[in-house]
Amino acid sequence: MEVGRLRALLELARCGTMAAAAEALFLTPSAVSQQIAQLEEEAGVKLTERIGRGVRLTPAGQALVGYAERVMVVLDEARSELAELRREIAGELRVAAFPSIASAVLPETYKALQHAYPRLEIVLEEFDPIEGLTALRSWRTDIALIDDLSIAMGDSRESVEVVPVAEDALYIAVAADHALSKRPSVSVADLRHETWAIESTWSGFGDILTNLCRRAGYEPRINAKCRGFEMAGAMVAAGCSVSMVPGLRLARLPAGVTWVKLRPEVRRKIYVAYRLGERNHPTIKVFIEEIVRTASRLLG
Structure with missing residues (x-):
């Protein structure tokens, strides 16, 4: 069975629709559908069945997913061992990270890694934590920086392992002349009558804010959904909004903005x-050691 087709089945099992699986794999829905059809032909049994707009795995499909996950782990282990035998830190390492920890x-x-290993090519790409974990599971990246506010850590351990890097707190950003700017602290309840600017590219951020406000007894009024903090910061500085920001960004x-x-x-x-x-892959190991060391020095 061809590895690419097994990956398509794994993504379909995670996503539930051909369109979502295709997006995760950077393919068209028809290409994913064709890969599943070819896999069914190889297996000699139906692996999926339609349910409305979604797709459900048959018992045979569910069984094959279990084997496919084990196959992928073994392939990663093989690549790791071969990399160890080469005794060289080289090649491409793809890293997915969300903006505040990345910067x-x-x-x-x-x-530091470029200086120590000149033949190692690190390629960074901005993803929010949920997107980064999806990219990692679908082999579109080799490393993903994630957080436990966006992702339930128990769920993330299904096919990946994690190493702690840092801790961070969330703060409220307000205009420097805002009435709340001189307070030592504010509660979410204190912000009941404010309007919010949020970074909509962090898919978990809106949920976190909404849940905090609901616990305080109200729905947040969001007047700006921004792709980055540049626009959100401008809205805050002008007194049009308040925002929630990670301590890493302070x-x-x-x-014109204070916290x-x-x-x-x-x-x-x-x-x-x-x-x-890939726990024993030498490139993965040196990256993890270096980012933990750097975070401890810069943030500790």
């Missing part, structure tokens, strides 16, 4: 994640 630690991590807030502690404190743990079969 805080990845440049120094990159520089040193780089734009002019206030959130009460009670909301913290998150940040991890570096890698696939289960």
